[in-house]
Amino acid sequence: MKIFNFNEKYFLRNIMGAYMVNIGNQNEKVVVVNADLSGTCRNKTFTEIFPERAFNVGIAEQNMVSFAAGLAHEGFIPYVFSMAPFICMRACEQCRTDVAYANLNVRLMGTYAGLSGGISGATHWSVEDCAIMGSIANMIVLEPCDPIQAKKMMEATLKYNGPIYIRSTVEPVISIYNNDYEYKIGKASIVKDGVDGAYICSGITVKYALEAALRIEKKIGKSICVIDMHTIKPIDKEAVIKAAKTGNIVVAQDHNKIGGLGYYVAIILAEEKISTNFINLGVEDKFEAMAHAPYLYNKLGYDADGLEKAMINLINKN
Known part of the structure; x- marks a missing residue:
């Protein structure tokens, strides 16, 4: 059995934000959409490498999701980054009506899941998002727990057809899986x-x-x-x-x-x-x-x- 080090500290938003470059290299239709939180969501490198495929709509999450839906209608695969509460609550109608109703290939990437926002308080916590997003037809809800799984989860989103919501913590996680770990959506x-x-x-x-x-x-x-x-x-x-x-x-x-x-x-x-x-x-x-x-x-x-x-x-x- 693998020896686990519970003192390890890996931060999923760093890993997932940086891994967007790999996802972008694999498919030229991949784009990143932000609501002025590229620093918080750690995807600045993607913006630097693929400036023509990165969009910052400003602090306007509802517009961000609708804009991403439009990109998906045109054949792109938008990865939409923000804090989880701003995606699932502030832009709830857009997630439901613009994205899920049309069954579009939009990937909604919500960091600060649960209480992981800590002293940022209730406005930045997301303890309702699974209930909200899970109740929307066509919406897949995912949550990674370690660095390797997070990357393999993102790889899987390239092949899946339909909307996906990924919630992730900002608290540190440990290494649980080995590189040969096989990830499959819907299989625990x-x-x-x-x-x-x-x-x-x-x-x-x-x-x-x-x-x-x-x-x-x-x-x-x-x-x-x-x-x-x-x-x-x-x-x-x-x-x-x-x-x-x-x-x-x-x-x-x-x-x-x-x-x-x-x-x-x-x-x-x-x-x-x-x-x-x-x-x-x-x-x-x-x-x-x-x-x-x-x-x-x-x-x-x-x-x-x-x-x-x-x-x-x-x-x-x-």
Whole structure:
């Protein structure tokens, strides 16, 4: 098994912003659209290398999405960068009506997902985006958890036909996957096998779940599966059903509990009439006071400490 270094720090917005050059080199139809946040979204290099394929519409996110839809109508593949709340809320109507209704090849790249914006506060947090974007027909919702996966996810977006929303954290992640990792939209990745319980997570919570699972194995000898549900919609139904066979499922996502990953998992369990111990962790249905993201993750119980505690509580119920 790979040895994981939980002190590593990789920043997905740096990796994804820089990797746009590779995506641009692969397809001349790729363009980047910004709302005056090329620095925040780390794609200045693309602008420097492909100035004729980079567009800054100013601080006008609704116009940005509609402009991208127009580019897609003309056969281009626009990658639209901004903070997640500005894409999914400020430009919600444009995402739905201009992009998704026409099933266009627009890639909506939302950084600052969840509470990762920390002391920027609620205006810059995005804890509703999966609920919003997931409810829009034709829209795919993705969330990477490590550098290699982020790149392979972006590669996959070149081949997919239709609109895609990618949410990503600004909190540091660790290296989880090797270079030979095979990524597929709609197919969950098993980070760690286990039979006594399963974590189903996405994004930043994957590293916390992995750390918690390794602690539990060392402390009480229970093997816990860690499932990286990088595709929120369409969710991997088979992976959820398999996880339920362990008898204990803890879902964690940096998102409001309502309408997030936990709801998708719970619907599958209910529809399949599967009985299992189940906990859904995420942001409570209230506005938190601004604070650094790690503090908030700990307070809300979905950092490594919280995930460890939640799983042990479920195991002890048996």
